[in-house]
Amino acid sequence: MTRCLCAIPVYNNAATLVDVAQRCRRYLPDVLVVDDGSTDLTPSHLDALHDAGVDLRRHELNQGKGAAILTALAVAVERQDDYLITIDADGQHFPEDLPAFLAILEQEPEVLLVGCRNFGENVPEKSKFGRAFANFWLKLETGVDCDDCQSGFRAYPVKAISQLRFLSRRYNFESEVIARAAWGGVKIMDTPIKVSYPKDRVSHFDPWRDNLRISLIHAWLVTLRLLPWRPRRVSSLPPPPPPVIQLFRHPLRSLRRLLKENLTPGGLAVSAMLGTFLAVLPIPGFHTLAIAYFATRLHVNAVLALAIQNLFMPPLTPFLCIQLGFFLRHGHFWTELTTKNVIHELHQRLFEWLLGSLILAPLFAVLAGIIVFLVASRLQARPDPSPKAS
Numbered sequence: 001m002t003r004c005l006c007a008i009p010v011y012n013n014a015a016t017l018v019d020v021a022q023r024c025r026r027y028l029p030d031v032l033v034v035d036d037g038s039t040d041l042t043p044s045h046l047d048a049l050h051d052a053g054v055d056l057r058r059h060e061l062n063q064g065k066g067a068a069i070l071t072a073l074a075v076a077v078e079r080q081d082d083y084l085i086t087i088d089a090d091g092q093h094f095p096e097d098l099p100a101f102l103a104i105l106e107q108e109p110e111v112l113l114v115g116c117r118n119f120g121e122n123v124p125e126k127s128k129f130g131r132a133f134a135n136f137w138l139k140l141e142t143g144v145d146c147d148d149c150q151s152g153f154r155a156y157p158v159k160a161i162s163q164l165r166f167l168s169r170r171y172n173f174e175s176e177v178i179a180r181a182a183w184g185g186v187k188i189m190d191t192p193i194k195v196s197y198p199k200d201r202v203s204h205f206d207p208w209r210d211n212l213r214i215s216l217i218h219a220w221l222v223t224l225r226l227l228p229w230r231p232r233r234v235s236s237l238p239p240p241p242p243p244v245i246q247l248f249r250h251p252l253r254s255l256r257r258l259l260k261e262n263l264t265p266g267g268l269a270v271s272a273m274l275g276t277f278l279a280v281l282p283i284p285g286f287h288t289l290a291i292a293y294f295a296t297r298l299h300v301n302a303v304l305a306l307a308i309q310n311l312f313m314p315p316l317t318p319f320l321c322i323q324l325g326f327f328l329r330h331g332h333f334w335t336e337l338t339t340k341n342v343i344h345e346l347h348q349r350l351f352e353w354l355l356g357s358l359i360l361a362p363l364f365a366v367l368a369g370i371i372v373f374l375v376a377s378r379l380q381a382r383p384d385p386s387p388k389a390s
Contacts, residue, residue, distance in 0.1 A: 002105050003081045004155070006031045006098070007072035009065050010089035011204055014040040018048045023095035024087065025052050027102070030079075033089075034071050037062035065152075066166065066173020076158045084156045090201055092117075093153045097193040101155055104191055110160060110237055112181050114146055115153030115193035126207070127197070134175060136266055137218045141225050142182035143299035147190050149178050160186050163234040167220070171205060172213040179221050185235030225297050265380060268301055269373035273365040275305030279312040280321065280361035282353040308368060318353055321360055325352030 006028045010017050017033065024031045033049060035041060035058040049056060057071055069086055076084040083105055087093045097115065104113055119128060134150040152174060161181060168176045182188050224231075233239060278291045287309055295302035326334040329352060 002083060002102070003079070004028055004030070004083045004085055004102065004105065005072070005076045005079060005081045006085045006087065007069065007076075008033045008087055008089050009036060009068035009072070010034065010038060011036040011062055011065070011068075012038050012040045013089040013091075013202055014038065014042070014045050015202070016091035017041075017089045018045055018052070020087065020089055020091060020093075020095060021049055021054045022052045024098065025054065027095060027098040028085070029053075030081075031055065032057065032072055032075060034068040035059065036064065036068040064170030064173070066169040066171070066177075069173060069177075070166070070169075073156065073158065073162060077162050081158050084158050084161075086152060086154050086156070088152045090203060092195050092197060092201065094194045094196070097153070100191060100193075104189070105155055108187070108189070110157045110235055111155070111187045111189050112157060112161075112178060113155040114148060114178070114188065114190040115151045116148040116190040117151055117153075117193060117195035119195070134214075137175070137222075138179060138182075139267065140270065140298050140300070141179045141218070141221045142188075144182045144188045146178070146188055150174065151193070153193055156181075157186060159236070160184060160234040163232070168213070168217050170213055171210045172217040175214055176217050176221065180231070181234075183231035185233045185237065185239055187235075187237070222298070226294060263301065265373045265376040268304055268376045269369040270298075271295065271301040271304040272308050272372040273369040274298065274300055275308040276312065276368040277361045277365040279309035280317055280357050280364055282318070282321070282350060282357055284314070304372075312364070317360075321353045321356030322349055324356035324359060325354070326356075328352075328355055
């Protein structure tokens, strides 16, 4: 039987904590509250937790949600649990969804399971935007589709996750752990859950500091993804064959996957931006190789990224870059096309090409991304013209 520890990280949510913990105990015998430096927990709250059979770990000072989850993970490792299930203390999650979680965990040998929140009319717009933002970056970093990778209702495979190392200790931890787990070969799944956002819900998410932390960790993860670096595999399941082997074994299947990869308007826009940006840079002879490498690493649509480079082939784009670079250096455009200017001062023309491309590449990339996004959104919004069967 699968051994699970349910952990409830809490910081100043005394009004809802006891109720959440008691309801979790109805479905799991082992429930742990990790108090991350709360100042509102009274002796009566602690007595209620004790009477409910809930264990307690306390941080003297607030260290962040990620630090609280890592404390719970250490307890799960010590107990030799199979899964650590986390649920928020603010009342937005329903412990009544735990049986559905447990049923999936019994069937899956090793999975990071995420509760996909059912967003209704009362959900704040910032939560909807944050969800879409996080899903986009996870797809870019790992190629994994997850409908709600920001949800705090999760089940972590203890043995695999305990082998990973993390930079984050606050809300950004939940973005980092799912990406590193996917890199390590852990299967990511999601399952529908209910969610409640009452008007008096207490949230400690800081829109400025925490969004900055999340953005910085995503920037770091994307940077790591771009490097020719192989993450440590922590999953005990056998790895899939490398893409090159899959290409030779199943060429048609691999081609269909490339054609269909990341076909959302946002994904296609990023593909166009990547292909455009690299096509404008002064790397003649290596454009196709560079675009294929980065498109593969970032799991964007490689077919579109490679195709769009044809719009920026020499001589027009290099000439525009050189002209702009020449203007930035000398205050006027390059008009004397002599042998001396072209051949003997080739190193200066290359420098001006680079200088101009550093301005035009991001400009053209943004324009290409906007155009592709608008066209893809319009085309995908059209109804299917094929006749329906009666």
